Amino acid sequence: METLEQIKSRIEAAVPGARLEVIPNDSPAKQASLLVDPTCALDVARFLRDDPQLQLDYASNVTGVDWLDTAVKEKVKVKKVVDGAEKEVEETVEKKRPGYLEAVYHLYSIALKHGPVVLRQRTENRTDKTHLASLTPVYRGAEFQEREAYDLYGLIFDGHPDLRRILMWDGFKDFPMRKDYVEPDDYEYEPTPHDDVLEKATRHYAPEVKI
Amino acid sequence: MSATTESPPSRNYEILPKADFNGALDGDVLEVSMGPQHPSTHGVFRMDVVLDGETVLKLKPVFGYLHRNHEQIAERTSYLASMPYTDRLDYFCSLTNNWAYALTVEKLAGLQPPERAEYIRIITAELTRLQNHTCLAGFLLMDMGALGTPLMYAFREREKILDLFESLTGARMMCNYMRFGGCRVDLPEGWLEQAKKVVESYPGFLDEFENLLSSNEIVMARTQGVGRLSKDLAINASITGPMLRACGVNYDIRKVDKYGIYDRFDFRVPLGDHGDCYDRYMIRILEMRESLKILNQALKDIPAGPIMDPKAKLRAFKPKPGEVYGRIEAPKGELGFYLISDGSASPYRYRVRPPSLINLTILEDMCLGQSVADVVVILGSVDIVLGEVDR
Amino acid sequence: MLGTGIIKGMAETARNFLGSYTSEERLPTVQYPEEKLPAKENARSFPFLVYDRNDPELGLRCVACLICEKECPPQCIYIVKDTTKKPDHTGKLQAHPKTFDIDISVCMSCQICAEVCPFDAIKMDIEYAFSTGDRFEGLLLHKEQLAKPNDHYQKIHPTEAAEADARLAEEKAKAEAKAKAAAAAEKPAEMAVPGSVR
Secondary structure: OOOHHHHHHHHHHHOOOOOEEEEOOOOOOOOOEEEEOOOOHHHHHHHHHHOOOOOOOEEEEEEEEEEOOEEEEEEEEEEEEEOOEEEEEEEEEEEEEOOEEEEEEEEEOOOOOOOOEEEEEEOOOOOOOOEEEOOOOOOOOHHHHHHHHHHHHOOEEEOOOOOOOOOOOOOOOOOOOOOOOOOOOOOOOOOOOOHHHHHHHHHHOOOOOOO | OOOOOOOOOOOOOOOOOOOOOOOOOOOOEEEEEEOOOOOOOOOOOEEEEEEEOOEEEEEEEEOOOOOOOHHHHHHHOOOOOHHHHHHOOOOOOHHHHHHHHHHHHHHHHOOOOOHHHHHHHHHHHHHHHHHHHHHHHHHHHHHOOOOOHHHHHHHHHHHHHHHHHHHHHOOOOOOOOEEOOEEOOOOOOOHHHHHHHHHHHHHHHHHHHHHHHOOOHHHHHHHOOOOOOOHHHHHHOOOOOHHHHHOOOOOOHHHHOOOOOHHHOOOOOOOOOOOOHHHHHHHHHHHHHHHHHHHHHHHHHOOOOOOEOOOOOOOOOOOOOEEEEEEEEEOOEEEEEEEEEOOOOOOOEEEEEOHHHHHHHHHHHHHOOOEHHHHHHHHHHHOOOHHHHHO | OOOHHHHHHHHHHHHHHHHHHHOOOOOOOOOOOOOOOOOOOOOOOOEEEEEOOOOOOOOEOOOOOOHHHHHOOOOOEEEEEEEEEEEOOOOOEEEEEEEEEEEOOOOOOOOHHHHHOOOOOEEEOOOOOOOOOOOOOOOEEOHHHHEEEHHHHHHHOHHHHHHHHHHHHHHHHHHHHHHHHHHHHHHHHHHOOOOOOO
């Protein structure tokens, strides 16, 4: 199979207006991924499925990921006056990276038996702009998995035929898999509480085991 | 507090849409919930079925009754502590779940299990496949009305395999046996001889089973032509496992990815012609025979040696940051794990790709136009386990 | 002829039914609780603490290092360290637990606590009949209920216990040899001090 850079250049040639970026992966697994803009995601997916060299006709895994607001440390060369002379000094600058939600797709090919090609779609922020393009019209197998990403993360897929909760019950509020999810305070007695369970326990009754 | 998003799009799905069904305007259209408590739904699984008489007009599966939030627990605990929880995903096949997770983490951290460990992994995985398909054949026949007898014969054979697991790992079903870099303990004395005895007696049992059922007219009438699935729809709907091969698609991850040391073994991949329930049942019987071939070869050739990678750490295991997707051919389909590590002791994102959930995507397409009794047979042939569907 | 398949199946069932009177293999049931299947050596049900020398207080191998509490996946172990110290099998002073509770209604018998313990102190038992009327207190096992002698461990898991005993005996022998070497090194120093006439 071709490398990700080659695939990226062919997609840019075939799908006009596509905006892509390769995200590297430094672990021993070496599965780099392709970031796709939600406006062109459906066309890119159709190209990947129908292209005779790739024929990625099987969407193996569709999942959501939650990235919180973090600060990223970067080393920047800054001109500073040190001991009377102007020098270039390396300083670590903390940049705020805003949080976002992400949908990751792993595509394989059953016809040509190669893969995987990893696609990612990112939202702009975690609060109100959480719409992404649904790839269900191209890959039917993404139907239940995109529903699960909506149910657990709050990613809204435009173009999905039937977007509703799949694992939680229909009246459930909130999105359980997000990193800032707070559980409801419905505590039951537990004989051996630890860590955060212990904090919850002490709010409801005095600790059992006396030291 | 958690973030709020705008309200979701309104449902474009109603259980009973008005005046949508031709010919049913003057008849009775009945909505039945084949509810979570049902002897034939293989767990707490619900189907909202709209019926015209006995014909299925619409079918929507509803699940989530067994959702235990396994993924969030794994993001809170260490990598090793998730291993016993993976046993409980597809609770019939705990050893293959363990292998899928161990394989994914080994890919992420760059560990390499030694040869004896790979042989033990293949032996236990094929034994798991044997007992899972045996169970499935028994349950499918029980769903069709052969109330207990084939199931009891199947379980009688399955007990022998579970005895092998107990003497190796300590538990019959929740084995918790694979570790990152190898296996937990070595084979005890006399285990190989016992395993060889079980594997030698199995073809006799399969012949008995086929004698009992595969040419039985009732079984043939109830499964042939029922629940047909076309090749293109199966590939597009991400179906994997025996269901995909029953449609005639030659895709077995053991042959495609060649994980473990499967490329050293000589076995074939059975394919079906029609994609109906009878094909899926026969594919599983044939797969059992192929597993026996692999087991015979593996039990003969297993070398001596260490069973753990010397670089592997048991406690305080912190793989480098990165992400990986690893998959194996579990008895039910493609079981995959997607892990994102940020360098700490617990994964940042842990995702299980459940074959049973994704194989349910086309349950409705297969059941349209069939009768209610066929729905039970079709669901039985999909082979779901709710622990995996809901996690 | 229509029906031959069914007749073949009936013949199979008849063979199993009549065969269950003659052959052991076709009658796999065991009349529990009058008969019980023999326990396998590696079987596991719930953890227990091992003590040596038939002394549940001083012979307890556990040194309250809290590793099993940290590694337990459902966090069902609760340990409180005692303020005093007691000598272990090599004679070194170690801490020991004042409270050691395991909640077996939460325990999932995964054996990780036994695997990570560096002192061979917590091992897996094979007893499974724990049903009780009290849902909370009856299923919370304390140190006194968990502590069992080394003879029990040798009876249920002979090979593992033999390995553990060999390892502990080796450590004890090494500690004794070091102590003897240290004592021998002190003696010449004593004699070489002048002026200390007795």
